[in-house]
Amino acid sequence: MHAVICYKNFAANRNISHIGLGVAALNNSKCLSREGITTDVWPTLDAADLKRQLKLNAGVSHVVISAPWIPAVELMKLTAEFPRVQFAMNLPQARLKPCKPKET
Numbered sequence: 001m002h003a004v005i006c007y008k009n010f011a012a013n014r015n016i017s018h019i020g021l022g023v024a025a026l027n028n029s030k031c032l033s034r035e036g037i038t039t040d041v042w043p044t045l046d047a048a049d050l051k052r053q054l055k056l057n058a059g060v061s062h063v064v065i066s067a068p069w070i071p072a073v074e075l076m077k078l079t080a081e082f083p084r085v086q087f088a089m090n091l092p093q094a095r096l097k098p099c100k101p102k103e104t
Contacts, residue, residue, distance in 0.1 A: 002038045002059045005029055006050055007066040009043035021066050028064075047074035054082055065089045 005028055007021035022043060029039040040057075044050050047070045054060055061084070065075075068089055079087055 001061050002040075003032060003062040003064065004040045004042055004057070004060050005064045005066060006042040006044040008069040009045055025066055047071070047078060051078060051081065054078075054085065060085055062086045062088070067091075
């Protein structure tokens with residue numbers, strides 16, 4: 001198993017830093033590596049950049065995309081082009097109102 005955690009590299013285009021995405025990816029990578037899972041962290045510009053990196057790293061079996069920043073159509077194309085790679089996306093936690101118990 002060879003996992004990749006990729007996050008949006010905002011700094012490459014806009015001279016801004018969302019360092020939290022990279023720090024979270026690095027911390028998750030350390031935990032997975034400690035459990036014997038080969039894990040890389042890739043700062044990524046867009047779907048085309050992820051595709052390029054996957055072509056250069058044929059042994060990747062899993063890709064975790066930190067946050068939903070790749071459009072669904074592009075993600076669908078990646079899954080079709082790399083059918084042996086299992087893709088997952090971290091979604092922000094929904095802020096739901098707590099349910100009130102039913103009154104009896």
